[in-house]
Amino acid sequence: MAITKTTLSLAVLCLLLVSEIGMFVAEANVDRPDCGPKCASRCSKSWKPKICLKTCTACCNTCAGCVPAGPTANKAVCPCYAKYKNGKCP
DSSP states (O other): OOOOHHHHHHHHHHHHHHHHHHHHHHHHTOOOTTHHHHHHHHTTTOSSHHHHHHHHHHHHHHTTTOOOSSTTOOGGGSHHHHTOOTTSOO
16 A cells, blocks of 8 residues: 555644644643632632642643632633633632
8 A cells, every 4th residue: 555645744744733732731731830829819718628729720720820819709700710611610
């Protein structure tokens, strides 16, 4: 079976796409130092503070440090944070 130029081009494009996706995911999972204080404030009135801090920190890192200020702030302030449904981000 001969490899055509089209097949080779498609393979190279697929490899580039996969590498770009990998870089994007790695950037999204960077631990941001500003997330700790923001999430401490966000979870200050939580009835499960450890779980709240863990999920808030994950959301904060994913959303480039955007966390609604305080325990009662509206999630719409941070569109990325608000897009997670079913209470994933406190």
